[in-house]
Amino acid sequence: MPPERLTRHEISWLLAQEARGAAKALRTEVEELRTTADPKSIAPPVETTLDALDDTIEMLSQLNTRAREKGRRGRIDLASLLVEMAPNARVAIAPGAGTEVFGEETELRRMLHLLVGQASGRAPGEAEIDVTVRRQGDFVRISAELGPDTAALGELESRWLSRMALRHGGAVELEGKMLSILLQADGAMEQREVTELRKELEQAQQLGEAYARELASVLSAGDIRTEIPPPSRGDPEHFNGVRALAAAVHRGLRGLTDTPAAVQELLTELGSVAECSLDAERTVVDLSAILRAVGAQLEPHANRAEVTIGYDAGRNIMLKTAETTLEVLVRNLLLHAIAATPRGGRIKASVHRTELGTALSVCDQGPAVPEASRWDVIRHQIDPTRLGRPAGVHLVLADATATALNAALELRESTDGHTETWVTLGKGP
Numbered sequence: 179m180p181p182e183r184l185t186r187h188e189i190s191w192l193l194a195q196e197a198r199g200a201a202k203a204l205r206t207e208v209e210e211l212r213t214t215a216d217p218k219s220i221a222p223p224v225e226t227t228l229d230a231l232d233d234t235i236e237m238l239s240q241l242n243t244r245a246r247e248k249g250r251r252g253r254i255d256l257a258s259l260l261v262e263m264a265p266n267a268r269v270a271i272a273p274g275a276g277t278e279v280f281g282e283e284t285e286l287r288r289m290l291h292l293l294v295g296q297a298s299g300r301a302p303g304e305a306e307i308d309v310t311v312r313r314q315g316d317f318v319r320i321s322a323e324l325g326p327d328t329a330a331l332g333e334l335e336s337r338w339l340s341r342m343a344l345r346h347g348g349a350v351e352l353e354g355k356m357l358s359i360l361l362q363a364d365g366a367m368e369q370r371e372v373t374e375l376r377k378e379l380e381q382a383q384q385l386g387e388a389y390a391r392e393l394a395s396v397l398s399a400g401d402i403r404t405e406i407p408p409p410s411r412g413d414p415e416h417f418n419g420v421r422a423l424a425a426a427v428h429r430g431l432r433g434l435t436d437t438p439a440a441v442q443e444l445l446t447e448l449g450s451v452a453e454c455s456l457d458a459e460r461t462v463v464d465l466s467a468i469l470r471a472v473g474a475q476l477e478p479h480a481n482r483a484e485v486t487i488g489y490d491a492g493r494n495i496m497l498k499t500a501e502t503t504l505e506v507l508v509r510n511l512l513l514h515a516i517a518a519t520p521r522g523g524r525i526k527a528s529v530h531r532t533e534l535g536t537a538l539s540v541c542d543q544g545p546a547v548p549e550a551s552r553w554d555v556i557r558h559q560i561d562p563t564r565l566g567r568p569a570g571v572h573l574v575l576a577d578a579t580a581t582a583l584n585a586a587l588e589l590r591e592s593t594d595g596h597t598e599t600w601v602t603l604g605k606g607p
Contacts, residue, residue: 425452458500466491517568518544
């Protein structure tokens with residue numbers, strides 16, 4: 179029986195694809211000749227001819243697209259399709275590997291028909307043939323051994339099969355007498371991207387935690403690398419030391435490229451602390467409005483941690499203070515509470531009027547800290563993870579900015595047995 183041949187439509191499509199590639203290569207070579215040729219020489223006007231050639235190829239491609247038979251497009255199981263079109267074939271399938279690809283059924287059926295027919299030298303339904311379908315990494319490989327007439331796969335058919343495989347993100351391989359088509363498996367690229375993103379996220383989290391632990395350990399050890407003496411409780415020099423360290427770390431790391439998102443967030447916090455000052459101008463601000471605005475900025479961060487933020491703050495709670503430093507304080511209080519709260523939990527940010535002044539409190543759902551250890555946890559002089567608290571530097575930065583505002587930060591135990599961070603600010607404008 180004569181070998182399987184291409185149809186006129188398939189031949190015209192193949193020639194259009196090859197003509198497109200040849201025209202593109204010709205245009206590239208003409209441009210190279212034009213740039214390297216002697217400027218005094220007169221080059222023939224070939225642009226018009228090349229444009230006409232491109233237009234002709236484009237029209238031919240459009241005709242082929244219109245004439246092509248429309249078929250079902252979607253997720254196609256190649257093993258099922260092969261068994262359906264070649265019932266006499268002995269099909270070897272790797273179970274559980276996944277042999278689905280995404281494409282048009284008519285095109286895939288034609289490719290398999292040509293592969294099986296040309297490989298055996300017979301029509302797919304006339305005699306028993308051996309075909310293997312298996313998953314190979316991100317591809318599905320369909321292999322059939324060439325028949326006794328190895329010239330049955332003509333040059334034109336081989337070129338068409340290669341072009342179609344390339345169109346579906348695959349390739350055609352010939353190894354010995356084994357002819358194979360490799361097609362990209364359905365969802366392989368998306369799965370690979372998800373896996374790579376997960377790896378990058380894990381690396382970023384690990385790197386961010388490592389930076390946070392290192393910075394926190396330096397702060398707790400008092401190794402600030404400035405000439406400022408170790409600060410005492412309530413001493414503004416504590417803020418100056420933390421600010422100097424934050425500025426030094428920020429300058430050293432901000433020039434790095436391709437830093438993970440966790441490190442970028444840490445650099446942002448350090449940079450904001452470095453810009454604060456004890457001599458900042460005091461203005462009248464609405465504390466409740468600042469609390470809600472900062473909380474709205476951190477909402478995406480809270481959503482990633484699967485934590486919600488609730489508020490118990492009235493309106494027009496005015497306070498005369500350094501607005502930028504206050505925003506940094508609120509931001510670090512909320513970040514610390516988010517890190518301390520387990521997934522699915524809720525934190526509560528409140529503003530109170532007390533006899534001592536306006537108080538800002540953030541209650542998380544992390545474990546309570548024993549009273550004897552609370553000050554050591556604030557200054558990170560003990561490992562907070564031993565008490566179930568987060569190891570980040572946000573509480574240290576919050577304490578330093580509270581000092582810059584001449585406020586007092588303390589840890590308390592809430593009525594439900596969790597930790598509440600409490601900052602007492604001024605009495606009003």
